[in-house]
Amino acid sequence: MVEARHWPMPATPRPIVMVGTGGIVRDAHLPAYRKYGFTVAGLYDTDRDRAVALAGAWGIGTVFGSLGEAAAADAVFDIAAPPGAHDAILATLPRGATVLLQKPMGLDLAMATAIRQRCRDRGLIAAVNFQLRYSPMMLALANAVAQGRLGDLVEIEVHLNLVTPWHLFPHLKNDTRVEMVSHSIHYLDAIRAIAGDPAGVFARSFGHPQSKLADTRTTAMLDYGDTLRATLSINHHHDFGRRFQDASFRVEGTRGAAMLKLGLLLDYPAGEPDELWLAERGGDWAPVPLGGGWFPDAFAGPMANLQRFAAGEDAVLATHVEDAWKTMALVEAAYASNRAPMAPIPTEGPTL
Template sequence: MIAAQLQQHWPMPAAPRPIVIIGTGGIVKDAHLPAYRKAGFTVAGLFDRDRERAQALADEWRVPRVFASIEEAADQEAVFDIAAPPVAHADILRALPGGANVLLQKPMGLNLEQATRIRDAVHEGGLTAAVNFQLRYSAMMLGIADAIRQGRLGELVEIEVHINLVTPWHLFPHLKANPRVEIVSHSIHYLDTIRALAGDPTAALARSFSHPSSELTDTRTSIILDYDRPLRVTLSINHHHDFGRKFQDASFRVEGTEGAAMAKLGVLLDYPAGEPDELWLAPRGGPWEQVPLSGAWFPDAFIGPMANLQRFAGGEDDRLATHVDDAWRTMALVESCYRANRQAGTPVPAE
């Protein structure tokens, strides 16, 4: 069975450390807490400036403590999971004790300048910090990465991300004020995963568009990434295909000279209820075989970044996959896309 031959989970730490979560928004309720409970991690306490919201979440998930201040939260012997808005990350990092182990919710700021400040705060504080780019830790993407390592796909020649569906942006009202939305809040997942699978591109071409039905600045994106080898990488992202389920799509295609992989990102279809994720593999000439998945992007993939951080802190992993230095490279790619978006294209001759 292919499934038995592909890695789908990040190994768990031998001696998990307690976790203090800073920030108690929807992502904590929908993904962090369910993932940590499933993994058997202990959540020692929560902190949020909205004490009532933090207490309600603590009561719901039986978290034993709600801290009264960031100083009280930072005084704990724990791994810190910062799930506050990215504009607050640098200040929170400076409140943590030197040498602390930290997981930062993505994105790493809203632009490269903010990402640099966050990276600097980590280095100045002597912290060990990773960013929660969890798609690369999902069962389907870990499976694709392992298939590539095993040589099943051969030399990579194609990566295509195709998103054509309806995203309920009303669930994210905080995005209305952001001058940047789609790439830094959504397509960043794909850009980070592409980097994990294929390395850093040499250049980016991009266009992002608004939509008449939306108050957000940009919700549709086209991206082409250049590599110094025969690898074509494209992303086509449309969050407004509101014409029924039939032609909606959320796929991540990876092809090589010897084989191909196709992943279905099920959670995006009818979000947040979603559909099951899928992973299919085929050698050259076929046939396609579906790989049974033992976990979903939401919430299971959120176990991986925390497991990697804890194993790295304990000396069990020699690499922190989404260390802030690596995450900064993902933010640099995001910034390149936005810069490309501002540049004029080649004019089409009128005659």
């Protein structure tokens, strides 16, 4: 039987200090931490008024006056600042601190490498918040794959055709890289968690005439050899009503198949319920009860895994910065492919 599950909580949860108080903290981190019994000891943001307002709304008693003051707290640090600020913040934290970094791990592989080195140099126990792999639907899917319910994997397809309210993410306006490093990175990381590291990637990312962002549509294919086909088709601009909008993650094997509905992305951020359906060859499709969704439930997983790893309760930190760097390397390869020319189509046949 496939059981949907949440990551187990640490035996003795440590308090959390949030560095950054933007929309993702309000909509996902704080709801998840409250739901799963974590205590948020304080907030810090360069925009103090925003931090004070959020603290008031959530009954958090402490708003730190400086990053240094926040870093002095005896707590686990949840860094939800823009990725370009991560390295400088890490340099301020105590040596050996336990840290969760918001994804992405920098905006490119050079930033990711600097962050990884900073964590090594300061002995930080650090993970990146690639939370999709911790969602109830993905944990259940991983369980089914591990049990052999699907057999040998032959198909992984991520298909999005929907409307994303990019105005909710104003910090992306000036970025030269948007879609793959800020959105499809979730799927690339989740695919790595299920199937391991690919040997290569082909990718093309496109802008849109009605968007001022650098790129918001992506096609990608991962190289897993001759048997497993893994693809992404991502369009954030299907603004023609709900009927043909889609947010699905399909996995097929030699014995069975799985279909996931990423409900959060449909009418984001309100969303619809996530779904996971499984079918074994010759049998009917059956839904798997999930008991939660990507938002906010998945956000408890990285923090629980991090705290349990730091306490010696988990042997593996799934999104350790060393592993997260590999997801960033895959994204970097996708952007390198995006710049490479396609093979030209011959205009004439060979000379006879």
